[in-house]
Amino acid sequence: MMNDEPAVMSGQHIRAILDELRSDVDTAFSNLDNSPTSQSGRRDVLNAVINYLDTARTLLFRLAQIRERKQPFNIHKRSILIAFESNSDNATQLEERLRPPSWEQSISGMFVPATIFSRVETQEFSPSRKVSNDLATLASARARLLAPRTPSSLQITKQELLSASRTITWVHAKAHELLMVASESPAQELERRLKLRDLYDLKIFDQLHGG
Numbered sequence: 001m002m003n004d005e006p007a008v009m010s011g012q013h014i015r016a017i018l019d020e021l022r023s024d025v026d027t028a029f030s031n032l033d034n035s036p037t038s039q040s041g042r043r044d045v046l047n048a049v050i051n052y053l054d055t056a057r058t059l060l061f062r063l064a065q066i067r068e069r070k071q072p073f074n075i076h077k078r079s080i081l082i083a084f085e086s087n088s089d090n091a092t093q094l095e096e097r098l099r100p101p102s103w104e105q106s107i108s109g110m111f112v113p114a115t116i117f118s119r120v121e122t123q124e125f126s127p128s129r130k131v132s133n134d135l136a137t138l139a140s141a142r143a144r145l146l147a148p149r150t151p152s153s154l155q156i157t158k159q160e161l162l163s164a165s166r167t168i169t170w171v172h173a174k175a176h177e178l179l180m181v182a183s184e185s186p187a188q189e190l191e192r193r194l195k196l197r198d199l200y201d202l203k204i205f206d207q208l209h210g211g
Contacts, residue, residue, distance in 0.1 A: 064113035
């Protein structure tokens with residue numbers, strides 16, 4: 001049986017996977033347009049969004065692991081990877097203390113491992129207060145769907161759909177931004193940084209001279 005899995009997961013492969021999963025979300029929303037009050041349709045949307053987020057978190061962490069192996073050993077960066085790697089079912093007692101306390105926090109910090117090995121500012125990939133609030137709303141809905149106590153636990157509100165939409169829009173855009181940078185060669189990185197510096201210098205010049 002042939003195996004079409006790439007030998008090494010690249011930024012291009014991850015982008016293709018996330019784009020495919022994003023299309024699943026778009027399809028779920030499109031289907032919901034035909035019956036906006038359908039609770040089954042609303043759950044399809046949330047399940048597609050949650051699947052996207054879980055997969056993105058896994059793939060971005062895998063990318064961080066790959067990039068770490070290509071760089072000189074750094075104990076600080078390695079400790080960050082261990083902390084995120086401990087968010088698995090086979091965590092040891094030490095790893096239990098490092099495990100992110102919730103699904104919400106692990107999704108919120110999904111970009112951290114990859115950013116520390118991708119020559120970008122981690123702060124640029126931290127969610128805003130609004131995105132964090134939307135993610136909290138989505139996490140609450142996810143918890144209800146995973147362990148419903150009553151039939152009403154399966155009811156998805158319009159606000160939860162809106163939060164899901166805004167969350168995946170932000171994550172997908174940031175994932176593409178990070179993966180583009182992660183795929184850069186040193187020469188491409190230098191060119192990008194020079195363009196950004198020139199753009200910044202031009203803005204400062206305009207401000208000083210009333211441009």
